[in-house]
Amino acid sequence: MSSLPDGVRSRTVSTDRLETHLLETGRADGDPVVFVHGNASSSRFYAELLADLPDRYRAIAPDLRGYGHSERRPIDATRGLRDFAEDIRALVAEIEIEQPALVGWSTGGGVVMRYAIEQPESVASLALLNPVSPHGYGGTRRDGTPCQPDYAGTGAGMANDDFIERLEAGDRRADSDASPRNVMRSFYLAPETELDPELEDAYVDALLNTETGDDYYPGDATASENWPGVAPGEGGTNNALSPKYLDLTGIVDIDPAVPILWIRGAEDRIISDTSFFDAGYLGKIGELPEWPGEDEYPPQPMVSQTRAVFEEYADAGGEYDELVVEGAGHSPHIEQHDEVLSALTAHLDDATTRIGNS
Template sequence: MTVPDGVSSRTVSTDRLETHLLESGAEDGDPVVFVHGNASSSRFYAELLADLPEEYRAIAPDLRGYGRSERRPIDATRGLRDFGEDIRALVTELGIQRPALVGWSTGGGVAMRYAIEHPKEVASLALLNPVSPYGYGGTRRDGTPCQPDYAGTGAGMANEEFIERLEAGDRSADSDASPRNVMRSFYLAPETELDPDIEDTYVDALLDTETGDDYYPGDATPSENWPGVAPGEGGTNNALSPKYLDLTGIDEVNPKPPILWIRGAEDRIVSDTSFFDAGYLGKIGELPDWPGEDEYPPQPMVSQTRDVFEAYADAGGAYEEVVVKEAGHSPHIEQHDEVLSALTVHLDG
């Protein structure tokens, strides 16, 4: 794995996990921990780490089952707690106290979980296109599930061909479901074109995703409710299901770290019109037999997040929403300078 100048990698042993990480900056600098998203790794942060001011000690671990970290099963019923506890064990091992947390997508959910359970140990939160605090898929705006068994969320909604191509280490662009084309179509805004070398690097990082019932995407359960599949109990996609993930308690934490919410204006993954949400796919005719808006509406993910952050502000916290134009699900890659500037101002504050 190649990384930019100023960024190094190593593996750290904790009482939970052999954790591979990237790092930059001064060892005695203000600590910032970067948490990556689903089907990715710390490598997606490397360019940001390289350009972060040197007064920060930046650390980006690979979560369990991703990148070069140890493969340990993910208990979905704990709602991302496995990841959060792994990170807490890592910062303890490194002697870090009260880091700022930066979380992208699923990593944003991990960062919120960490803050809910250890509020005195978090200096600030920067969330890049984070998962809705109500979990991913299958809920109305107030978080009420569309189906009693949360059908339409979790691992059963993952694309089988994409999983097969992940397992095969496919680096081609000969299918819409190839990892390269999924990254181009959904991680990035349509107009974004990456340098071929860096694109290859990100594809390799994406392919470092462990697959299976305990990893990505997890196991699934048949359902009598539309669209016929409900979450199982293992793996990341099930851990994101609203059956297990509820981060709405963020508004009750004390003390309340300042929140910077950065999102790409053209995100197609975490969106009120998400191409990975059963309700939206049904509405546009991509999933058959959709029961309609009254029974299974698209999940308004961005609106839900804003509602929860407004409640956070009403309870005495502070948040800022930054919408990055010409960016999709990965604004830190697509509009690097703009995100770096906003993040640096946030951290300096």
């Protein structure tokens, strides 16, 4: 493992589900916060944030199954991120944490929403960094209905084969648009973001520690008669994100409601109403041939969908705040560290006060 910031500790915990590697900071008796990373990443992407979090918090950042240094166990996509959420619940129980605040980035945002939907009484608050839409990733209209009956254009079949091959080869170079380093530079970060070279290397190493295959990243795919010719399979992370299996709109009805902080980078190209990983948008800009048009397959309005669901949440008695971080893309906690740390700390402090007064 690459070097970690001062104060960040690393260990592996055995649960009845998984050998889970994690990073942690803070006091053992501090208020617990669990950080869940996104797809094609690991807990290492949180290390600098954990290092600067006040010591009054006990921060835990696990590697999900198939990522980082955690055990490789298959991902059942048909369960819509439940494998990940149940792994986190098993970890929380094993290390005797009660009612943690949950922080989820990208796919991790979907994982913690799933956790809260299925066990709301065990969650103190939610902080979501560029989370996947509650309607899943790709291939839906504004109201969440699928563009194609078999959800064609979503799931593992949309992944870039060259990128996958370079992941498998451990390619650390920057000689191709599909190299992991350049994908991270182009899509995890806003164009103007330049990382310290050593830190960039650490993140590239973490990205490369992604298990690939039909049961991992990106998963398996099936042929489709519908545009663009490929539909989700049943294994792996990208299929678990497909709206065929992932529906997180139940967040509206959780009881008790918890405060939600939604943080998103203004220049995100992954979770966006104009996402460069969405078949509808790629078709619209001419990157996917034979696009059937806006009426049949519009770009998925991911951010607008999320806001609409959170507005329903507020109407039902919950509360949420939306923070748009300028100068940030898909990784605002890395790109605009201080702003995100300040907002996150205020959110966590508020949630802790509420629990103390309840």
